[in-house]
């Protein structure tokens with residue numbers, strides 16, 4: 001073993017003292033913002049390798065930023081997915097709906113109708129445009145900010161709201177935190193509150209699909225902060241080892257609650273570049289560019305479907321609003337960040353693109369926004385008939401003990417009887433709806 | 435016992451194409467204990483394969499496979515290595531049915547050798563069953579005989595809930611001998627018995643009466659069933675030994691019936707004492723059979739230390755510790 005220098009503290013004093021680096025974001029509340037350090041390449045300048053290329057051929061794209069929509073609101077370059085105006089309008093419609101939905105549910109939480117809500121403002125493209133590039137029966141393993149997938153897949157708003165209110169209409173029987181949806185019919189996996197756990201699960205599903213010779217693929221979404229979890233690394237290893245037909249979407253929205261992306265390692269390399277060490281294909285894309293998101297997801301889906309392998313996509317985006325209803329971002333980041341974000345807003349960019357194409361105008365946009373707001377309002381009214389959180393209209397007590405196991409074991413049967421007894425003692429007249 | 439496990443896997447795989455066996459070294463090599471020997475050759479690489487050394491990945495992937503509609507039977511090489519996969523087991527597999535209100539299930543059987551007695555040191559000897567018994571949504575199975583290992587494993591694989599299947603590695607092959615332990619005749623009887631060919635299953639939640647008697651009741655599982663039986667035989671104690679077989683679900687009726695008959699209860703397990711499954715058993719017996727009890731419930735367990743290597747025979751319950759407890763109960 002090497003000897004430590006003996007003697008006084010002065011010995012070795014000519015060597016620099018070691019120091020710990022604790023990452024610090026560039027801007028804190030009150031700071032003026034200048035995003036000049038973020039390189040925004042011109043749209044259309046990034047090469048588009050063939051979907052079946054070797055993973056290594058995506059190396060450059062792991063450090064670049066794939067962009068399609070330019071500042072001129074036109075689509076450029078080899079990644080242009082060349083979507084027809086109807087598809088673009090459908091996408092814009094989903095964007096508008098998610099915004100309207102988020103707005104109303106956020107307010108609903110403030111009004112005490114539920115305990116919690118999370119918006120995806122500014123990140124709509126990363127779920128909606130991505131979902132539109134997948135087949136409707138491809139399995140998705142989302143995190144909690146991908147409500148856009150359900151909207152894109154036509155999941156009824158009322159079911160989403162029933163879940164958020166945990167009311168007697170909630171298909172999940174009031175067991176999950178609001179927004180932790182699940183819908184087997186929509187190939188949408190049950191959301192976990194434990195971060196990143198869905199990533200190896202998505203890979204396992206994709207492996208199963210390959211084992212069975214199916215043609216469906218899987219996709220998963222994880223926040224950049226959560227990529228630090230071991231599960232994500234297990235997922236990357238499994239994906240590459242078995243060449244699983246899976247897409248790993250990393251949503252780099254710059255913030256994990258109050259911790260900036262530097263705490264997940266962003267100061268040293270990109271999240272897309274994580275792919276390289278595993279031998280996965282990697283793409284770093286402008287997550288606020290709906291066409292780039294669509295094109296990248298389609299590229300990765302085609303690659304997976306061709307047995308050419310998994311892809312890790314970093315969606316470079318910005319969380320425009322707070323983390324959740326429990327969060328106040330003005331406490332930890334500059335208020336200017338949102339306005340100064342160099343990649344703009346996905347909804348505005350898609351709208352302007354359609355206008356540029358001569359396929360849309362501001363009046364129609366205003367009418368669409370209004371229509372979405374009314375639809376959400378109507379669905380909310382309808383859902384409220386099934387109750388809001390904590391107002392008694394929930395599932396019967398006995399359901400609490402169901403589905404722990406396929407069959408009710410003796411100890412849960414005894415505990416269920418106890419719960420019913422307690423309720424009868426507490427409310428001898430019975431409680432409405434319970 | 436290891437052949438019985440291999441047979442159960444082989445038989446179920448032949449019957450159900452959705453069963454997948456995976457884990458570290460389980461493929462070509464057939465597992466470090468040879469539990470999966472020959473399965474890859476027979477059922478193909480698509481259904482029996484090695485995995486990266488990532489318990490989180492193994493269990494996480496199994497959850498996804500279950501959601502797809504497969505029935506994975508992952509192996510965790512030693513129970514001591516299940517901890518990196520715990521979050522996937524506890525937060526994901528165990529709760530998936532509940533949190534999705536039956537939308538998705540995780541029908542997996544996680545097999546893992548557990549317990550000491552092979553000089554495996556701290557990281558190849560632990561008995562973490564109480565941890566799993568504490569988690570709602572998991573079932574925990576521990577066979578004590580080759581016959582049971584086959585029947586219980588078949589039932590576990592057919593079960594639609596996630597099952598932890600702990601295999602007492604001390605009795606995988608050999609009758610156990612050791613510095614302070616004699617060859618154990620009751621186990622030899624099981625080891626040398628012929629496990630019937632073909633399919634049979636043993637329902638989860640049904641205990642086995644390993645030895646009938648009316649002097650006192652012993653609740654045990656795994657290796658400890660045989661050690662206790664040997665001590666009782668040697669001492670000529672007319673004990674009733676209940677091999678629990680599954681700790682969740684638990685056969686409370688068999689426990690109650692026996693304790694009501696004998697009036698005394700000894701609990702024997704190899705795991706550490708504090709907050710071990712014996713504590714739960716003791717509480718249940720006290721709550722349910724108090725007026726039949728003629729003496730306080732006794733527990734014989736491993737010590738509350740990490741698992742020692744060279745002193746393992748002094749660590750886990752052997753004839754001396756069990757004998758003392760039996761004598762004490764018999765004298766009350």
Ligand SMILES: Cc1ncc(C[n+]2csc(CCOP(=O)(O)OP(=O)(O)O)c2C)c(N)n1
Pocket residue numbers: 145193194195222223224225226227251253255256257319323
């Ligand atoms: C295993 C785990 N640890 C901590 C948390 C608490 N938590 C919830 S969201 C969050 C931040 C996640 O950030 P990121 O992954 O970047 O996703 P984003 O919220 O930005 O979409 C944390 C720490 C959790 N839910 N699960």
